[in-house]
Amino acid sequence: MAGGEGGRDLPSTPTWAVALVCAVIVLVSVAMEHGLHKLGHWFQTRQKKAMREALEKIKAELMLMGFISLLLAVGQTPISKICIPAKAGSVMLPCKPKGGDKSGGGDGHRRLLWYPGEDHRRFLAGAGAGDDYCVKKGKVSLISTNGVHQLHIFIFVLAVFHVVYSVATMALARLKMRRWKKWEQETNSLEYQFATDPSRFRFTNQTSFVKRHLGLPSTPGVRWIVAFFRQFFASVTKVDYLTMRQGFINAHLSPNAKFDFQKYIKRSLEDDFKVVVGISLPLWFVAIFILFIDIRGLGTLIWISFIPLVRRLKLS
Known part of the structure; x- marks a missing residue:
């Protein structure tokens, strides 16, 4: 060969x-x-100005990922030739070392990549030069060639998943909002205008909207569980939509104004998507910080998932 x-x-x-x-x-x-x-x-x-700006952000992310891929591809061997003491290479490991090799390969016989049926020979395309270079000095690589390759894949998947998740959220929201168009058309009927006439007084606790959100769903702690499961079914019912629409018109417009509330929400969703779809510099630093504290035994990925919930409870 x-x-x-x-x-x-x-x-x-x-x-x-x-x-x-x-x-x-x-x-x-x-x-x-x-x-x-x-x-x-x-x-x-x-x-659709907001959607076009969001698309430009996606293009910028693709260009950034291409530049990151180029840097990792070019710097793969130089990074693997950066040598550190074997003791430093065994500190803050995210997983338990395989085969009891705590030094990260100080003896020169690390199993970087094994293929069954090949007499257990080591295969690593373009790899091994930097690792062997450090082994000869009695040290280990800062990141092995295989590690740089896996880091390359991880960063790429992280960025792509963020974009795909944002687009999927946008698509599902637009799909759910299609039902609201029918409700918006009903507001032009005489029956709806008579039902929402300000001259017809009604107690607040007698409305369907208040009855739906009172009781057990309003109990602190329980309402978050109810809201979590409700999002998969009827998160926004007809009475919720009509109540929010009427409240928005009463707060910002004249009571009898003709206003397409569904179209307004759609534009607001597009404006929010334009902001969310971009991977900002603070978001990159958050990802780097999570990588830094992802140490074996701390359970970082478990407790860090509760931070948004705790923050939400404090804000409420």
Whole structure:
């Protein structure tokens, strides 16, 4: 096998294989760029300024991820040649070392990547140079070549998942808001205008909206559980929508004003999406801080998930 234990190098690879892989990568990239351009043009023709700005943020995130990938690819070997003492390499580990090797590979026989059926030989494409370089000095790599590769994948998945999660939330919200369009059309009927006539006095505790939100769902601690399960079913009912609509009109407009509350909420959702979809610098530092404190035995990923709940309880 030419190219050593890491596999064949590029000069030993058939040209048709290299050309095929490059063609697929180029076609996928061009198709993605063309699709984003068409989507931006569609937002512009529909006069959706907030959605177009959100799309520009997604493009910026893709460019940032490409630059990060380039830095990790170029710096993979130099980073692995940064040597640290074996004692420092065994401090603040996120997982228990495999095979009882607490030094992180100080004896030069670490199992970086094993493949069954291959006589247990170590395979790591483009790897091992920096690791062996530090082993000869009696030290360990700051991050091994395999570790840099896994970090590369982790950062990429983290950013992509954030964008996908934001887009999925936006899509599900728009899907649920389609029901509200029918309720908004009902507000133009004479029956609704008669029912919401300000001259018809009604006690607050007699309304359907108040009856729905009083009782057990209003108990502190219980209402968060109720709200969690209610979001999967009828989080906003017809009476909730009409009550919020009437309250908004009474607070900001004249009582008998003609106003499309559903369209207003849709625009507000798009404005919020424009802010949420971007990965800001503080968010990157939060991710780095979580990586720093993710030490074995602390249960970081468990207790840190309760921070938003505690913060919400204090605000309420």
